[in-house]
Amino acid sequence: MNFQDRVIESPLGALAACVVWVPLAIWMIAVIGWIVAGEIETGPGILAVGVGLTLGYLTIVPPAPHLGILSFLAILLTIILFPVYKAVAHRTALNALDFEQLEKLDETARLRPDNVYAIYRMAVLVYDRGFPGHGLALLSRVLPSMPESHFRQEHQTYRVWRSNPLPHAAMNPTPCPHCGRTNDLGSLDCGHCGRPYLKDLVRGRWLGKGYVKPFISAWIVIVLAVVGLPTAAQLTQTHPALAISLIAIQLAVGAWLLLRSFTKR
Numbered sequence: 058m059n060f061q062d063r064v065i066e067s068p069l070g071a072l073a074a075c076v077v078w079v080p081l082a083i084w085m086i087a088v089i090g091w092i093v094a095g096e097i098e099t100g101p102g103i104l105a106v107g108v109g110l111t112l113g114y115l116t117i118v119p120p121a122p123h124l125g126i127l128s129f130l131a132i133l134l135t136i137i138l139f140p141v142y143k144a145v146a147h148r149t150a151l152n153a154l155d156f157e158q159l160e161k162l163d164e165t166a167r168l169r170p171d172n173v174y175a176i177y178r179m180a181v182l183v184y185d186r187g188f189p190g191h192g193l194a195l196l197s198r199v200l201p202s203m204p205e206s207h208f209r210q211e212h213q214t215y216r217v218w219r220s221n222p223l224p225h226a227a228m229n230p231t232p233c234p235h236c237g238r239t240n241d242l243g244s245l246d247c248g249h250c251g252r253p254y255l256k257d258l259v260r261g262r263w264l265g266k267g268y269v270k271p272f273i274s275a276w277i278v279i280v281l282a283v284v285g286l287p288t289a290a291q292l293t294q295t296h297p298a299l300a301i302s303l304i305a306i307q308l309a310v311g312a313w314l315l316l317r318s319f320t321k322r
């Protein structure tokens with residue numbers, strides 16, 4: 058079929074084939090940049106380049122006109138999601154760094170309980186990052202050992218925190234992640250089972266649910282549903298065995314990804 062026939066058959070599909078190189082170039086440049094900067098590993102990066110090229114090919118040489126448009130839309134959706142992906146990946150990396158810092162402070166506080174400054178820093182970290190009740194309790198505990206003449210900033214922080222009313226939920230004791238019983242706010246260890254309390258509570262919130270993997274899983278499932286399955290279905294007339302294998306593989310991959318996202322916390 059020559060280009061004129063394609064324009065007559067599907068003007069939108071022909072238009073998509075003409076302009077697809079723009080979003081495709083953005084896709085390629087972004088992914089190669091991430092690989093070079095070490096922001097994604099080489100394997101998944103090459104896979105992302107391969108998926109982009111495949112969708113680009115399907116846009117330009119579609120097995121059916123509507124598939125060209127769907128492939129084009131999948132490419133557009135993907136590059137629109139790039140900034141969201143970057144933000145999610147950035148937040149995950151920050152959480153990991155914050156948790157690493159918390160682990161070090163927790164270790165210092167155990168080895169040297171007189172190190173009030175480590176506990177102060179721990180208080181600030183958890184206060185700022187979702188556990189204000191625990192932060193306030195930790196600071197209240199060490200403040201009497203911090204003379205205001207030497208620790209002016211710390212006392213100032215305390216006054217600011219006290220003047221900001223905390224939501225009720227932040228002041229309620231949270232159940233221990235191990236035994237489920239409640240502990241006083243700011244406890245380092247569980248008073249019932251003796252296992253690390255605050256550190257493991259924070260770990261659950263900051264690291265427990267990775268957001269990058271569910272995000273990528275959702276994207277793969279959408280691309281399979283929108284482009285992969287219809288493309289395979291298109292092959293049933295000419296290559297039935299190949300079509301059935303492709304459909305089976307895609308359904309299996311999609312089901313596995315969905316199950317993993319829903320079952321893993």
Ligand SMILES: [Zn+2]
Pocket residue numbers: 233234235236237238247248249250251252
């Ligand atoms: Zn416990």
